Every structure is written in structure tokens, then in C-alpha cells.
Amino acid sequence: METGLQTELQKQAQLQKEAELQKNAGLQKEAGKKMSLLMFSGEYDKAMAGLILANAARDIEVEVTMFFAFWGLFLLRDPERMTQEDKTVYEKLLGWMSPKGAEDLPLSRMNFSGLGKWMLTEMIEDQEAPKLIHFLKGARKKTVKFYGCRLSLEIMGIRPEELIPELEVVDAQTYLRDALASDVQLFI
Amino acid sequence: METGLQTELQKQAQLQKEAELQKNAGLQKEAGKKMSLLMFSGEYDKAMAGLILANAARDIEVEVTMFFAFWGLFLLRDPERMTQEDKTVYEKLLGWMSPKGAEDLPLSRMNFSGLGKWMLTEMIEDQEAPKLIHFLKGARKKTVKFYGCRLSLEIMGIRPEELIPELEVVDAQTYLRDALASDVQLFI
Amino acid sequence: METGLQTELQKQAQLQKEAELQKNAGLQKEAGKKMSLLMFSGEYDKAMAGLILANAARDIEVEVTMFFAFWGLFLLRDPERMTQEDKTVYEKLLGWMSPKGAEDLPLSRMNFSGLGKWMLTEMIEDQEAPKLIHFLKGARKKTVKFYGCRLSLEIMGIRPEELIPELEVVDAQTYLRDALASDVQLFI
Numbered sequence: 275m276e277t278g279l280q281t282e283l284q285k286q287a288q289l290q291k292e293a294e295l296q297k298n299a300g301l302q303k304e305a306g307k308k309m310s311l312l313m314f315s316g317e318y319d320k321a322m323a324g325l326i327l328a329n330a331a332r333d334i335e336v337e338v339t340m341f342f343a344f345w346g347l348f349l350l351r352d353p354e355r356m357t358q359e360d361k362t363v364y365e366k367l368l369g370w371m372s373p374k375g376a377e378d379l380p381l382s383r384m385n386f387s388g389l390g391k392w393m394l395t396e397m398i399e400d401q402e403a404p405k406l407i408h409f410l411k412g413a414r415k416k417t418v419k420f421y422g423c424r425l426s427l428e429i430m431g432i433r434p435e436e437l438i439p440e441l442e443v444v445d446a447q448t449y450l451r452d453a454l455a456s457d458v459q460l461f462i
Numbered sequence: 463m464e465t466g467l468q469t470e471l472q473k474q475a476q477l478q479k480e481a482e483l484q485k486n487a488g489l490q491k492e493a494g495k496k497m498s499l500l501m502f503s504g505e506y507d508k509a510m511a512g513l514i515l516a517n518a519a520r521d522i523e524v525e526v527t528m529f530f531a532f533w534g535l536f537l538l539r540d541p542e543r544m545t546q547e548d549k550t551v552y553e554k555l556l557g558w559m560s561p562k563g564a565e566d567l568p569l570s571r572m573n574f575s576g577l578g579k580w581m582l583t584e585m586i587e588d589q590e591a592p593k594l595i596h597f598l599k600g601a602r603k604k605t606v607k608f609y610g611c612r613l614s615l616e617i618m619g620i621r622p623e624e625l626i627p628e629l630e631v632v633d634a635q636t637y638l639r640d641a642l643a644s645d646v647q648l649f650i
Numbered sequence: 651m652e653t654g655l656q657t658e659l660q661k662q663a664q665l666q667k668e669a670e671l672q673k674n675a676g677l678q679k680e681a682g683k684k685m686s687l688l689m690f691s692g693e694y695d696k697a698m699a700g701l702i703l704a705n706a707a708r709d710i711e712v713e714v715t716m717f718f719a720f721w722g723l724f725l726l727r728d729p730e731r732m733t734q735e736d737k738t739v740y741e742k743l744l745g746w747m748s749p750k751g752a753e754d755l756p757l758s759r760m761n762f763s764g765l766g767k768w769m770l771t772e773m774i775e776d777q778e779a780p781k782l783i784h785f786l787k788g789a790r791k792k793t794v795k796f797y798g799c800r801l802s803l804e805i806m807g808i809r810p811e812e813l814i815p816e817l818e819v820v821d822a823q824t825y826l827r828d829a830l831a832s833d834v835q836l837f838i
């Protein structure tokens with residue numbers, strides 16, 4: 275595991291170096307542009323798509339807002355900060371049955387009770403491509419704006435403290451105003 | 463049930479009052495802006511997301527068009543206006559097997575043959591949040607524009623008379639022109 | 651089969667004639683406008699929605715880019731150009747288990763191991779509406795720009811030679827720049 279972590283860190287360092295090189299080579303920026311992603315589905319592959327786009331956009335200085343609603347919130351769960359205190363039976367049940375953070379998300383297709391998911395992550399490793407959790411770390415480091423849907427949190431009985439600390443809890447109108455001011459909006 | 467209905471009406475009245483208050487408090491409008499939602503999936507949670515956005519947008523005077531295609535059309539079914547007359551065997555079969563209006567839609571995830579859906583609606587009630595049907599009523603009252611995809615209606619053998627009366631049946635190009643003139647477009 | 655093909659060709663010719671007529675009748679163009687579709691899901695009904703929009707957009711001179719990622723790539727597979735050479739076990743497994751081109755895609759809902767899909771395609775034929783493969787042909791003929799996601803191809807072990815020849819393999823940033831310059835962007 276230790277070695278696995280080191281390999282990951284080396285890989286990250288390598289990626290960062292490549293990014294720097296590209297920058298110096300004069301990668302054309304799109305500063306002043308803005309992208310808004312509504313992260314609804316909470317599936318591994320779709321979360322990957324959203325986070326790859328978010329990282330790629332930040333690399334060319336596009337501002338990025340990710341608004342997490344419904345199942346999308348499971349991506350931001352911190353497994354070490356989960357709590358069952360003061361929750362109703364339904365909220366506890368949902369807490370138990372739902373994914374515990376980014377790497378625990380299922381696939382949107384061919385999941386086969388986790389077998390397909392396992393195979394895909396193996397294929398990602400074979401290509402030495404970063405895993406979902408690394409794209410999430412990248413997005414946090416590159417200052418993507420993280421919004422969480424207040425109504426979804428209330429209905430699902432998830433507390434903001436159970437999610438990543440950057441998350442700002444907002445209502446649908448805050449998302450909308452931000453989306454209206456963006457150049458690209460996607461519902462993922 | 464009578465009491466349930468009264469509670470709902472009170473809740474709606476309360477929501478409306480709050481909306482008025484916000485208005486008077488000078489809620490910043492986004493008049494002249496436009497949002498276009500392509501409602502494809504016909505799932506309870508995704509329909510909820512679309513309708514919450516539509517209602518929130520109308521509250522700040524954003525124009526909203528919802529274009530319903532394929533499974534999305536099941537959201538607009540009026541259970542009391544369904545008919546099997548002049549339908550082929552396939553059309554009848556699809557009519558029987560598919561959801562009969564908004565509250566009958568399944569979840570996009572964790573539906574568990576309806577158990578997950580039932581749990582979610584219980585959780586919505588626990589929070590005294592409005593149900594899907596109320597968001598649909600809100601959108602109709604707030605004059606969201608309802609478009610239905612002609613080709614989808616034809617293929618699925620659904621007649622416009624079986625859907626809500628506000629629905630205008632249009633082709634893909636009418637949707638496109640409207641979307642091209644919008645500030646936000648989402649495929650839900 | 652021969653007759654089926656002829657009927658299809660006649661239908662296509664008919665559609666083309668109708669398109670010409672509409673053009674001459676002065677169908678309002680939207681030249682200079684641009685649409686960007688991110689084709690992620692790889693399901694028959696969603697691919698149909700994307701391709702109908704792409705065709706409709708080209709008919710009014712809107713520029714269209716379709717960026718295929720993850721499952722979306724299965725739509726572009728040419729069953730006659732598939733290969734298992736130089737693939738890992740996982741890549742071969744994925745190749746066997748996944749859809750072999752447009753007409754082999756499953757439905758996003760009510761697929762019922764193919765029964766629902768079969769019923770829907772029968773209903774499409776009853777209406778003499780074109781099948782998915784015809785919309786794909788239409789999009790290719792009408793010069794939709796086909797982009798394929800490099801990272802997805804690498805992870806899934808699909809080679810560009812297995813897909814339609816128009817496909818240009820690009821990275822996420824190329825998609826992003828194109829999307830930022832578009833008037834409509836959808837994630838399908």
C-alpha cells in the first residue's frame with residue numbers, strides 16, 4: 275500500500291510537471307470564461323467525466339462551479355466524518371445503503387454488483403491514469419467552487435459536516451444565477 | 463386524506479407568502495434571461511430537479527421552456543385522461559407498463575421495485591417539502607412553456623389529449639431555436 | 651432483407667426530398683450558431699435524442715460537434731472493424747460484453763434484457779420513422795464534427811481504427827474550447 279501511495283504521488287508530480295511544461299509552452303488560456311456543472315447522478319463514471327472537465331477547465335483558467343444535488347452529494351462524503359447522530363430511521367438507512375465517498379460510487383452501466391466497477395478501476399490503473407479521488411483532490415486544489423443543494427441535504431438528512439469542508443450550502447436560485455452567468459452549463 | 467390535503471394547501475399558501483416577502487425584500491430579478499430544459503429521462507428524482515429549477519427560475523422572472531421527449535412525456539400524463547382506443551398492441555402494452563403521471567415515476571437509482579421511491583417520498587414529507595406533483599402545479603401556474611416532442615408522441619403512441627392541456631406539440635427544430643436563444647440549456 | 655433495404659433507401663430519399671422542399675420554402679436558417687453535444691451514455695434512446703438534434707441542427711445550418719466519451723464510444727463502433735489483437739484480458743472482456751455499434755445499444759429504461767428495446771424498434775418501424783443507424787448516417791453525411799475522448803479510448807482499450815473513420819481523437823481541453831464557443835451545450 276505504501277508503495278502504491280508513492281507511485282500515486284510520483285504520478286501526480288509527473289502530471290503536475292507536464293502541466294507546467296504545457297503552460298510554459300504557451301497553452302492558450304480561456305480566462306474570463308466560466309463553466310457550471312450540475313452534478314446530479316452520483317455514479318463513478320459520470321463523476322469522473324465531471325471532474326476531468328473541471329480539472330481541464332481550471333488548467334486553462336476557466337472558472338468552474340460544481341453544484342451537487344441528490345445522489346451527486348455522495349461524491350463529497352468524507353468516510354471519516356460520517357455520523358448517525360440525530361438522524362431518523364430513514365436517514366440512517368439511506369446513510370448505510372448509499373456510497374461512502376468518491377471511490378465507493380457505482381458505475382452508471384455494467385456495474386454488475388461491483389464487478390464491472392472493479393474491472394474499470396483495474397483498467398484505469400493499467401493505463402496509469404489517475405483514479406476518481408485524485409481528480410477530486412485536483413479540483414479542490416485548483417479552487418473549483420463547490421456548491422451543495424440545501425433542499426437535497428435536508429431531504430436526505432446529510433449534514434454539511436459530513437462532506438468536504440469547501441462545500442458551500444446554497445439554494446437552487448444561487449445555482450441558477452451562477453449558471454446564467456456561465457458560458458457552458460451541463461447536467462451530469 | 464382531507465387533513466393531508468389541507469396541510470398541503472397550508473404549506474403551499476405558506477410558500478407563496480414567503481415568496482411574496484422575498485419579492486418585497488427586493489429579490490434581484492433576472493428578467494430577460496431564458497432557460498431551456500430538455501426533459502428526457504422520466505424519473506422521479508430527475509423530474510424533481512428539473513421542476514425545482516423551473517420554479518426557481520420563474521421566481522426571478524427567468525423565462526422557462528421545458529421540452530419533453532421520450533420517457534420525459536410520462537411526467538405529463540393525466541391519469542384520468544388516459545385512453546387505449548385506436549392504439550396498437552405495442553402502444554397499449556407500453557401504456558400499461560409505463561408510469562401514469564408524475565407521482566408514479568420511478569427513481570433513477572435505488573428504486574428497489576418502488577421501496578426506495580416510497581422511502582424517499584416519506585423523507586420528503588418528513589421535511590414538509592412539496593412533492594413532485596406540487597412542483598408541476600407550480601410550474602404550470604407560473605407559466606412555464608411546455609413543449610412535447612412530436613416524434614416521441616408518434617413512436618410511443620401517446621395522444622396529446624392524454625397529457626396536460628398546456629402542452630404544445632412541436633418538432634426538434636422548434637426546441638432547437640428556443641434553446642439557441644436561451645442562456646442556460648440542460649439535458650435532464 | 652433486400653426489400654427492407656430498398657424501403658429504407660426510399661424512405662431516406664423521401665426524407666431528403668422533404669428537406670429540400672422545406673429549404674426552398676424558405677426555412678429560416680440559424681447559420682453562424684453552434685451546438686456541442688457530449689455523448690456519454692451509450693444508450694439507444696439517448697443516442698437517438700442526440701442524433702435527432704444533430705440532424706435537425708445541421709438542417710438549419712447550425713454547426714454541430716459531438717464529443718464521444720466512455721459508453722458513448724460504443725455508438726461509433728463499426729462491427730466489421732472490431733479487433734481483439736494486442737488487447738489485455740480486461741479490454742477483450744469489455745469488447746465482448748459491450749454493444750457492437752449503434753443498433754446494438756440497450757435502452758436507458760425498460761430494456762428488459764432486450765425485450766423492451768425490440769418493442770421500441772418495432773414501434774419505430776410501425777411509424778416508418780428512421781432507425782438509429784440512419785440518423786447516424788445522416789449526421790455523417792451532413793458533416794457533423796465527430797470527436798472521440800482520448801482518455802476514454804485508452805482506458806477502455808478501444809482503437810480509433812475500430813470506430814467510424816470521421817472520428818478525430820482529442821483531449822478534454824479540445825472539447826472544452828469548442829463547447830465554450832458554442833451556443834448550446836448538452837451532456838447526453
